[in-house]
Amino acid sequence: MVEGRRNLEIREKYRAAAPHYDRAMRPLERLVLGRWRRLLAGQARGRVLEVACGTGVNLPYYLPEVDLTLVDLSPEMLGVAQGKAADLGLKVRAFEMDAARLEFPASSFDTVVSTLSTCTFTDPVATLKEMSRVCRPSGRVLLLEHGRSTSPLLSCVQDRYAAPWASRTGCRWNHDVLSLVRQAGMKPLSVRTSWWGIVCSVVAAPC
Numbered sequence: 336m337v338e339g340r341r342n343l344e345i346r347e348k349y350r351a352a353a354p355h356y357d358r359a360m361r362p363l364e365r366l367v368l369g370r371w372r373r374l375l376a377g378q379a380r381g382r383v384l385e386v387a388c389g390t391g392v393n394l395p396y397y398l399p400e401v402d403l404t405l406v407d408l409s410p411e412m413l414g415v416a417q418g419k420a421a422d423l424g425l426k427v428r429a430f431e432m433d434a435a436r437l438e439f440p441a442s443s444f445d446t447v448v449s450t451l452s453t454c455t456f457t458d459p460v461a462t463l464k465e466m467s468r469v470c471r472p473s474g475r476v477l478l479l480e481h482g483r484s485t486s487p488l489l490s491c492v493q494d495r496y497a498a499p500w501a502s503r504t505g506c507r508w509n510h511d512v513l514s515l516v517r518q519a520g521m522k523p524l525s526v527r528t529s530w531w532g533i534v535c536s537v538v539a540a541p542c
Contacts, residue, residue, distance in 0.1 A: 341457045342408060342433060342457065344505065345408060345409075345455055345505045346408055346409050348504065348505045349389075349408070349409035349411065349412050349505070350409060350410075350411045352412075353390065353409065353411035353412045353414070353415055354411075354415075356389065356390050356412070356415075357390050357392070357415075360392070364392065367529070367530065367534065368392075368451075368479075368534075371479055371529075371534065371536055372392065372393050372396050372450060372479060373396045374536070375393075375396075375448070375450070375477050375478075375479050375536055375538075376393045376396035376397050376448060376477070377396055377397075377398065378446075378475070378477060378538065379397055379398070379401055379446040379448055379477060380398075380401065380445055380446055380475075381401065381402065381444075381445030381446060381474075382401075382402045382404070382443065382444045382445045382446070383397065383401045383402065383403050383404065383444060383445065383446045383447075383448060384404045384406070384437075384439070384443070384444040384446070384447045384448070384466075384469060384470075385403065385404070385405050385406070385447075385448045385449065385450075386406055386434045386437070386447060386448070386449040386452065386462075386466055387406070387407055387408065387434050387449055387450075387452035387455070387456075388405040388406065388407050388412075388413065388416050388429075389407060389409075389412050389416065389451075389452075390412050390415040390416050390419065391405070391415065391416030391417075391419040391420060392450075393448065393450060394416065394419055394420055394423055394425060394427075395423060397425075399425075401446075403425065403426075403427045403428070404427065404428045404429075404430070404444070405417075405420075405427050405428070405429040405430070406429070406430045406431070406432040406434065406437070407429075407431065407432070408431070408432070408433055408434065409431075410431050413429055413430075413431055416429065417429050434449075434452070434456060434462045434465065434466075435456065435457065435458060435461055435462045435465055436465070437465045437466070437468070437469050439469045440469070441468050441469060442469070442470070442471045442472065443469045443471075444469055444470055444471065444474060445470075445471055445473075445474045445475075446470070446474055446475050446476075446477060447466045447467075447469060447470045447474070447475075447476045447477070447541075448476075448477045448478075449466060449476075449477075449478055449479075449480075450478070450479040450480070451479065451480060451481060452480075453478070453480045453482075453510060453512060453515060454480070454481065454482070454506045454507045454508055454510060455505050455506060455507070459510060459515050460515055460518045460519050461519075463476075463515060463516060463518075463519035463521065464519045464520065464542070466519075466541075467519060467520060467521050467541035467542050468541075470541040471541070472541060474541060475524075475538055475539065475540065475541075476521060476537075476538075476539045476540075476541055477537075477538055477539075478512070478516070478535075478536070478537040478538075478539065479534075479535075479536045479537075480510075480512045480534075480535050480536075480537070481508060481512075481533050481534055481535070482508070482509065482510045482511060482512040482532075482533065482535055483508075483509045483510060483511050483512075483532070483533075484530075484531045484532045484533050485528070485531055485532030486531040486532065489531055489533070490509065493508055493509040494509050497509045512535045512537065513526065513535065513537065516537055516539055519542065520542030521539040521540060521541055521542050522539060522540045522542075523537050523538070523539050524538045524539060524540055525537070525538040526538075
């Protein structure tokens with residue numbers, strides 16, 4: 336019941352955000368996130384699933400030969416992503432889907448990608464386990480997330496305002512990303528951080 340209500344709240348927030356999300360995020364993409372997305376998405380190979388694809392900001396960074404499937408909880412965000420894929424000449428499959436209940440058989444994909452989405456999941460560990468389940472044992476899970484800072488001062492501020500920020504935006508900004516990955520049973524193979532640990536890129540082996 337709680338999870339269903341939470342999903343409805345998230346879907347509504349992103350329905351409202353979809354038309355102007357890219358414009359609002361453009362400065363941050365140019366300053367920080369764009370190069371991180373390029374480095375991460377460029378590692379995707381084979382059959383690729385992007386979970387919580389949003390407006391498709393990662394689409395320009397995938398290699399042209401990947402076989403790409405997109406899923407997102409918000410039909411409005413997914414629609415923007417599909418339009419972007421068409422503009423880029425990319426053939427993608429897109430599904431409205433709850434990341435915590437991926438409707439794919441186990442070991443369906445060579446690479447599973449998710450960026451800036453763990454903060455919105457009702458149960459991030461369970462959702463990461465789902466990503467791991469649909470990834471082949473020899474595959475990789477690629478994550479670009481923001482989370483709890485390694486700076487005591489910044490993490491204190493994040494903790495203090497986490498609840499009101501989450502209520503307003505649907506984003507829980509003080510998760511310990513690496514801890515969540517390990518709790519999901521995945522093995523981090525490569526970890527890069529920036530901005531006092533707030534930005535975290537992880538390449539993980541599925542469990």
